[in-house]
Amino acid sequence: MSSDTRTTFSQRSRQSAVDARLHRALDHASLRFLDTRARAFAALPDGEALRDHARAVKASTMAHLAEHLERLEAELIAAGAVVHWAESAAQARDLITNLARARHVRTVVKGKSMVTEEIGLNPALEALGIEVFETDLGEYIVQLAGEPPSHIISPAIHKSQADVAALFHRRLGIPLTDSAEVLTEAARVRLRGPFCTADLGITGVNFAVAETGTLVVVENEGNARLSLSLPRIHIAVMGIEKILPRLADLDVFLRLLPRSATGQKFSAYVSCVSGPRGRGDDGPDELHVVLLDNGRTELLADPVLREALSCIRCGACLNACPVFRKVGGHAYASPYPGPIGALLSPQFQGMQQAAELPFASSLCGACREICPVRIEIPRLLLHWRARLVGAGCAGQTDGRWMRLWSQAMRQRWSYAALSAAARLATRIGRRHRLPGLLGGWTRYRDLPRPAPQRFRHWWSQRPPAR
Amino acid sequence: MSDARQAILTRLRHATSGEGPPLPALSPRPQPADRLVEQFAAELRAVAGTCRHGGTLDTLAGAVASTLPGPAGGTAVHWNTPLLNQLLDTPLLRDGRTWLAAPDAAADAADHAAWRAAAAAATAGLTEADYALADTGTLVLLAAPGQARLASLLPPVHLAVLSAARILPHLDALFTRLGPDRARLTPCLTFVTGPSRTADIEKKLVLGAHGPKQLHVIVYD
Numbered sequence: 001m002s003s004d005t006r007t008t009f010s011q012r013s014r015q016s017a018v019d020a021r022l023h024r025a026l027d028h029a030s031l032r033f034l035d036t037r038a039r040a041f042a043a044l045p046d047g048e049a050l051r052d053h054a055r056a057v058k059a060s061t062m063a064h065l066a067e068h069l070e071r072l073e074a075e076l077i078a079a080g081a082v083v084h085w086a087e088s089a090a091q092a093r094d095l096i097t098n099l100a101r102a103r104h105v106r107t108v109v110k111g112k113s114m115v116t117e118e119i120g121l122n123p124a125l126e127a128l129g130i131e132v133f134e135t136d137l138g139e140y141i142v143q144l145a146g147e148p149p150s151h152i153i154s155p156a157i158h159k160s161q162a163d164v165a166a167l168f169h170r171r172l173g174i175p176l177t178d179s180a181e182v183l184t185e186a187a188r189v190r191l192r193g194p195f196c197t198a199d200l201g202i203t204g205v206n207f208a209v210a211e212t213g214t215l216v217v218v219e220n221e222g223n224a225r226l227s228l229s230l231p232r233i234h235i236a237v238m239g240i241e242k243i244l245p246r247l248a249d250l251d252v253f254l255r256l257l258p259r260s261a262t263g264q265k266f267s268a269y270v271s272c273v274s275g276p277r278g279r280g281d282d283g284p285d286e287l288h289v290v291l292l293d294n295g296r297t298e299l300l301a302d303p304v305l306r307e308a309l310s311c312i313r314c315g316a317c318l319n320a321c322p323v324f325r326k327v328g329g330h331a332y333a334s335p336y337p338g339p340i341g342a343l344l345s346p347q348f349q350g351m352q353q354a355a356e357l358p359f360a361s362s363l364c365g366a367c368r369e370i371c372p373v374r375i376e377i378p379r380l381l382l383h384w385r386a387r388l389v390g391a392g393c394a395g396q397t398d399g400r401w402m403r404l405w406s407q408a409m410r411q412r413w414s415y416a417a418l419s420a421a422a423r424l425a426t427r428i429g430r431r432h433r434l435p436g437l438l439g440g441w442t443r444y445r446d447l448p449r450p451a452p453q454r455f456r457h458w459w460s461q462r463p464p465a466r
Numbered sequence: 467m468s469d470a471r472q473a474i475l476t477r478l479r480h481a482t483s484g485e486g487p488p489l490p491a492l493s494p495r496p497q498p499a500d501r502l503v504e505q506f507a508a509e510l511r512a513v514a515g516t517c518r519h520g521g522t523l524d525t526l527a528g529a530v531a532s533t534l535p536g537p538a539g540g541t542a543v544h545w546n547t548p549l550l551n552q553l554l555d556t557p558l559l560r561d562g563r564t565w566l567a568a569p570d571a572a573a574d575a576a577d578h579a580a581w582r583a584a585a586a587a588a589t590a591g592l593t594e595a596d597y598a599l600a601d602t603g604t605l606v607l608l609a610a611p612g613q614a615r616l617a618s619l620l621p622p623v624h625l626a627v628l629s630a631a632r633i634l635p636h637l638d639a640l641f642t643r644l645g646p647d648r649a650r651l652t653p654c655l656t657f658v659t660g661p662s663r664t665a666d667i668e669k670k671l672v673l674g675a676h677g678p679k680q681l682h683v684i685v686y687d
Contacts, residue, residue: 025668032669056490063486066478079648085471137675138666154666161668180670188676195676196586212648214655222619222662222677229615229654230582240474247646248492251638262665265509266602269677270657278653280571280611282581293474301481 009356013327022158022328029157033319036263037370044259054252055374058310061245062300068210068243069291075213079275081287089119089294089348096202096235097124099288103233105130105199109191111217111224112136113204114152114313115237115292117335118348121202133194135223137187144171150329152336153261153315158328191223201227201284205238206313207253211246213274215289218257220268228271234284236273239292241300241309253312260314260372295347304383308343310373317367317377323360332357339367339377346384355393358384423450495638502600502633503685509603510683513660514673517603520684523549526627527556533682534590535623539563543585543621544592546570546612550627554592565592568614581614591617591678595628597643598683601636602659605683609654618658624678626658628685 016022041047061068073083086092100108108130110116122132134143138155142148145167149155156164164183168174174186203224207216215236217224228234244250258264277283299305318324318338329337334345334354342361345354358381367377389395408414425434425447432446433439507517520529530553534542539562544550546567554565566584569577585591593613597606605626609615618624634640644650662677673679 029669053490056487060487060489063482063484065482066475069475069478075648079653085468085474087470087473091470135676136666137664141666154669156666159667161670164667180667180672183667184664184672184675188674191676192586196582211646212651214648214651220662221664221675223675225615225619225656226676229619240478245489246492247641247644248494248638251495251636251641254637264513266599266604266657266659268513268659268661268663272651272655272657273653274648274651274655275653278610280569280573280614281609281653282569282578282585282614282616283609283654291474293470293477297474297477297481300478306482 007333009331009333009360012331012333013360016327016331019328021160023326025158025160026325026328029154030319030325033153033263033316037260037316037319038263040259040263040265044255047259050252050256051372051374054256054312054372055310057244057249057252058373059307061243062241062306062309064245065240065243065300068245069240071210072208072213072243073291075210076275076287076289079213079287081213081275081289084288084290085293086290087293089292092119092237092290092292092294093121093124095290096121096237097128099233099235100125100130100200101128103199105233107194107198108132108200108202109135109194109198109223109227109231110139110201111203111219111227112139112155113202113237114149114335115204115239116202117149118294119237119292121237131194133191133198135191135195135221135227136219137184137221137223140187140191141167144168148330149335150337151315151318152313152338153318158330195223195226195230198227198231200233200235201229201231202235202237203228205236205242205289206257207244207250208238208242209244209247209250209272214247214250215273216250216254217271217273218254218267218269219271220262220264222269225269225271228273229283232284233286233288234273234276235288235290237290237292239294240296241311256372257312257314260312260316260370299344299347302383305343305347305380307375308340308380310375311340311344312373313340314372316370316372320366320370321361322364322366323362327360339381340375343375343377343380343384346388351388351391351393355388358388359394419450419454422447426450494642495636497635497639499635502635503630505600506598506603506633507685509601510660510681511603513603514663515603515660515681515683517683517685520627520686522687526684526686527553527558529684529686530592530625530627531558533625533684534559534563534592535680540589541566541584541587542590542592543568543581543588543614543617545594545614545617547594549594550592553627568612568617571611582616585614585616585620588621590623590625591619591621592625592627593617595626595632595683597640598628598633599636599640599657600633604637605658606640607656607658608652609656610652615654615656618656619677622674622678623680623682624658624661625682625684628683630685630687633685 141156276287342357595605664675
């Protein structure tokens with residue numbers, strides 16, 4: 001559902017860039033996100049030092065990822081959990097569907113998890129006749145609407161309240177209302193049954209502490225707590241980069257993530273799971289952890305792109321990005337949209353699929369400024385552009401024009417001819433719309449007006465220096 | 467499956483050859499010790515929880531009774547701890563309300579099933595808090611025999627009694643106290659900061675998405 005291979009980013013973004021309703025929704029939400037985030041960081045006395053520290057922890061962790069993962073696995077196994085390793089999205093899907101089949105699972109409740117979108121889990125489960133309920137309100141909304149999520153923190157950010165009311169009316173029979181409370185209550189009531197009867201709960205993992213084998217799930221609604229406590233089996237799916245080495249590191253990241261994502265000092269619920277239930281505890285009988293690669297080891301092997309794995313999925317870069325604000329998350333056709341999505345999607349979805357994304361940026365750097373772990377996003381975008389061009393996935397047309405231009409500029413006669421042609425064109429008055437192939441250049445720009453006098457002419461007329 | 471494990475670990479080792487900066491040293495955050503109760507109360511109220519001082523253990527039953535939302539009647543669930551069992555032995559709290567205690571270590575499958583049904587139908591859940599964090603108004607709940615998770619999750623109202631001595635300044639102080647000890651973290655350590663909430667519809671804040679709509683904390687000395 002999340003990869004739309006029939007259209008291009010250019011086509012999708014051209015449509016959404018003129019969608020006024022989308023812009024109203026995105027502007028409203030983004031400004032609120034940015035405002036609350038700014039206030040939260042302003043109130044944090046050591047915010048900058050915290051970000052530097054977090055970046056350093058991630059950089060060091062990436063260098064020793066193998067040993068941290070082995071430690072995490074050992075701790076989890078000692079606590080009674082089962083650890084699975086998946087090299088690819090397909091392997092991860094198979095692991096989970098095989099387990100679901102073996103355990104006679106009929107209903108699944110899910111916490112919000114971008115990694116399960118990444119591996120295309122829901123359709124695979126549904127193909128077995130298993131009913132899958134997204135329980136995060138935003139995810140539930142887009143599931144009812146048959147759409148993919150459009151933002152990693154707020155999946156239904158592109159929908160107005162009226163949109164949601166109409167959707168709930170159509171799909172759930174709820175009378176039309178203009179109350180967000182009524183709509184939220186409707187979801188609460190509707191999902192209570194599935195929570196209580198589900199055989200399997202699936203969540204993502206925000207952080208995994210290697211030292212103690214602890215999986216940390218951060219949320220506000222309580223749906224993740226319900227998903228990892230009520231069903232008899234809990235499957236936690238995590239990218240291998242989510243590791244933190246020490247319990248004490250968690251303090252830094254739990255101070256940064258809520259502030260950066262939603263402007264909160266602490267999210268309403270943070271669950272630290274270190275095993276299946278103990279005696280007398282009312283948790284799941286089984287805890288399974290799926291450690292997913294799916295291209296992360298390749299990113300790690302690239303010394304420039306490696307820092308993209310530091311991302312803590314706060315979504316701040318999406319809120320800051322002027323491109324995202326105009327085109328919205330669906331234009332990216334990836335579970336990871338926005339600036340970080342432009343870095344991760346070419347790897348996770350493949351270069352062919354996501355080749356346009358690193359080019360969909362003005363390199364303004366707003367993302368880099370706001371990133372809590374200080375990922376150098378513009379630098380990494382440029383690196384991806386070079387790789388994509390080198391691999392033949394992008395820029396071939398640009399390349400041809402550049403070579404032509406370079407030839408023309410190298411010789412005096414062709415330079416003079418071009419200059420004369422430009423002056424002629426402006427006199428005819430078509431600065432804003434060139435014909436034919438050149439029209440691509442002027443679709444979004446006007447040709448600059450040439451100076452009244454050519455530089456060479458002016459230079460030759462200057463009085464000699466004394 | 468272990469092929470995948472081996473392949474991933476091998477790729478990881480080749481990817482970085484172990485070269486990278488050392489882990490930054492950890493400097494524990496200073497731990498202020500004064501006015502923790504006041505700070506905790508202020509932070510909790512800022513996130514739409516309520517906080518009151520219940521005096522001492524002697525006056526606690528009265529404080530709980532007056533905080534529990536009316537009307538009485540229906541079932542409420544509670545942690546199966548000595549303190550709460552004693553508290554609920556008073557007529558003030560017994561009258562007009564049925565209480566079910568969380569399963570303990572000896573509970574069997576039937577007990578667990580009954581517990582889940584009761585928690586799902588309960589009007590309130592009464593727990594203690596193992597610790598609290600003053601700088602964010604956060605409760606720390608450890609899953610253990612008698613300390614069931616669902617008591618603070620399924621009912622629409624969560625009421626927690628908290629000993630003032632258990633309030634720590636911040637998260638770092640908690641991790642220092644619990645140490646990197648998996649057993650002490652228990653199978654599930656839950657941080658609770660205010661009632662359940664969502665802002666997924668036009669960024670409008672709504673309380674009580676899937677978890678409790680109300681969180682009340684009573685602090686005692």
